[in-house]
Amino acid sequence: MAGQQSAQPAGDQSAGPAAPPSVDLNADVGESFGRWTLGDDDGLLHLVTSANIACGFHAGDPPTLRRACALAASRGVAIGAQVSYRDLAGFGRRFMDVDARELTDDVLYQLGALEAFARVAGSRIGYLKPHGALYNAVVRHEAQAAAVVQAVVEYDPALAVLGLPGSALLAAAQDAGLRAVPEAFADRAYTAAGTLVPRSRPDAVVTQVEAVVARVLRMVTEHELVADDGSVVAVRPHSICLHGDTPGAVGLARAVRDALTALGIAVRPFAPAPAPA
Numbered sequence: 001m002a003g004q005q006s007a008q009p010a011g012d013q014s015a016g017p018a019a020p021p022s023v024d025l026n027a028d029v030g031e032s033f034g035r036w037t038l039g040d041d042d043g044l045l046h047l048v049t050s051a052n053i054a055c056g057f058h059a060g061d062p063p064t065l066r067r068a069c070a071l072a073a074s075r076g077v078a079i080g081a082q083v084s085y086r087d088l089a090g091f092g093r094r095f096m097d098v099d100a101r102e103l104t105d106d107v108l109y110q111l112g113a114l115e116a117f118a119r120v121a122g123s124r125i126g127y128l129k130p131h132g133a134l135y136n137a138v139v140r141h142e143a144q145a146a147a148v149v150q151a152v153v154e155y156d157p158a159l160a161v162l163g164l165p166g167s168a169l170l171a172a173a174q175d176a177g178l179r180a181v182p183e184a185f186a187d188r189a190y191t192a193a194g195t196l197v198p199r200s201r202p203d204a205v206v207t208q209v210e211a212v213v214a215r216v217l218r219m220v221t222e223h224e225l226v227a228d229d230g231s232v233v234a235v236r237p238h239s240i241c242l243h244g245d246t247p248g249a250v251g252l253a254r255a256v257r258d259a260l261t262a263l264g265i266a267v268r269p270f271a272p273a274p275a276p277a
Contacts (some may be wrong), residue, residue, distance in 0.1 A: 039244035054109030058092025
């Protein structure tokens with residue numbers, strides 16, 4: 001069931017001394033294109049610990065991707081490939097019935113493109129996360145989930161896969177022997193099934209600072225969230241996502257990080273950047 005899963009928080013250990021509780025903060029960056037600017041990459045990359053960098057299919061051009069990788073690398077932020085359908089016009093938010101083999105190739109292409117800029121910046125890709133409609137599709141679309149996972153297996157099985165708890169994507173990643181990392185969203189509303197409320201609804205995005213901080217603290221400390229119908233959904237996220245295009249994203253990220261730190265919760269990447277080859 002989406003939203004229900006048994007993975008322990010990143011700081012939990014089954015043996016040995018207890019590690020301090022910790023969580024990762026991730027954000028979508030590198031989504032500008034040409035003269036069109038989206039989000040504040042510089043501001044966010046001072047606050048988050050993992051960067052989901054666009055790979056050119058839903059957003060991002062080569063100079064934008066290079067700059068995002070350079071900023072992330074210079075600040076010790078883990079780099080993740082945010083792969084998408086080939087949909088620049090729709091910002092990757094339109095479902096596409098892509099053949100599985102073609103989708104695997106599209107994901108491989110995006111991984112290779114971003115890896116080049118990560119290496120030039122002195123870093124490497126540490127994980128993959130789908131974007132937009134592809135992210136939502138691989139919650140239940142098993143063929144597309146398997147296609148995305150196949151690209152990771154073929155490219156580098158050391159990469160982690162970041163996704164929604166209970167999704168077909170994370171199940172396929174685990175079955176393939178990959179590290180599957182569950183995340184939760186600070187700024188998105190949830191359904192009772194643990195899936196995201198569609199962006200077509202006016203209540204899909206949460207922008208009030210107090211509400212976002214309260215949601216994150218509840219998810220990290222009590223391992224639950226309140227769905228749109230008032231029901232409570234169990235979650236144990238290893239990473240918390242803040243969308244770069246949410247209004248006031250930098251302020252939200254700062255407030256969330258400050259609140260976590262005040263509770264003694266370490267904020268660190270779930271997948272530290274591997275050394276360059």
